[in-house]
Amino acid sequence: MRQSINLAAVSDAHLPKYLDLFKSAVSAFDFSDVDLLILAGDMVFKGKIEEYGEVLSIIKSQYNGPIYAVFGNEEYQELEEEIRRKYPEILWLNDSYEQIEVKGARIGLVGSRGVLDKPTSWQAKHIPNITAVYAERLIRIRELLIKAKRENNYVILITHYAVICDTLKGEKPQIWRYLGSARLKTIIKKIRPTLVIHGHAHNSSVFSTRIESTYVYNVALPATKRVTRIEVKKIDLSLFF
Numbered sequence: 041m042r043q044s045i046n047l048a049a050v051s052d053a054h055l056p057k058y059l060d061l062f063k064s065a066v067s068a069f070d071f072s073d074v075d076l077l078i079l080a081g082d083m084v085f086k087g088k089i090e091e092y093g094e095v096l097s098i099i100k101s102q103y104n105g106p107i108y109a110v111f112g113n114e115e116y117q118e119l120e121e122e123i124r125r126k127y128p129e130i131l132w133l134n135d136s137y138e139q140i141e142v143k144g145a146r147i148g149l150v151g152s153r154g155v156l157d158k159p160t161s162w163q164a165k166h167i168p169n170i171t172a173v174y175a176e177r178l179i180r181i182r183e184l185l186i187k188a189k190r191e192n193n194y195v196i197l198i199t200h201y202a203v204i205c206d207t208l209k210g211e212k213p214q215i216w217r218y219l220g221s222a223r224l225k226t227i228i229k230k231i232r233p234t235l236v237i238h239g240h241a242h243n244s245s246v247f248s249t250r251i252e253s254t255y256v257y258n259v260a261l262p263a264t265k266r267v268t269r270i271e272v273k274k275i276d277l278s279l280f281f
């Protein structure tokens with residue numbers, strides 16, 4: 041039987057900044073057959089973590105299924121524990137991997153804030169070891185993807201920062217390395233997860249592409265102006281393995 045795993049994904053609502061856009065995007069979206077909602081970071085503006093209450097109440101008016109999320113650069117690292125404590129109904133992935141089962145298929149979810157090939161000038165100034173942090177994170181993501189690939193029918197990589205590929209088109213090419221990582225693209229090419237979902241690229245004009253057999257989506261709300269629907273066709277299983 042042809043059956044798909046249905047995902048909804050969004051990021052960069054930056055509440056309260058894009059509140060109206062987020063509300064209208066959620067109400068326009070048909071959540072009736074969605075198996076999993078993915079929040080790819082920066083759902084709140086500059087550390088305003090209490091806005092997650094509003095994020096959740098808007099979502100819950102339409103959807104009551106599982107929510108997986110990664111942190112964005114505006115969900116500051118020092119706030120991670122507080123966010124987890126205050127919003128335990130969101131399942132946070134932070135350089136971590138979880139296995140879930142949907143419609144009889146095992147899905148490996150690997151989640152991370154992601155990697156910049158070039159730290160921003162703020163990061164370079166304020167986080168002395170940021171280059172090493174990104175290098176170590178790349179190694180960690182690679183390891184998690186390998187493990188997830190071994191143990192699942194499908195693997196979904198979720199990062200806030202982008203992968204440097206066509207989903208950055210629309211952003212100025214000279215800033216791409218401050219928005220994402222080409223090194224991560226190389227890892228994706230080798231390991232070939234089923235899907236990659238990222239955010240952060242507010243000005244992108246290409247919302248999906250492929251890296252080899254891997255589908256890549258930019259789900260940043262200011263770019264897409266909508267919640268992104270992603271279907272993983274179960275019939276395609278043999279194409280991936």
Ligand SMILES: [Fe+2]
Pocket residue numbers: 052082112113114200239240
């Ligand atoms: Fe961001």
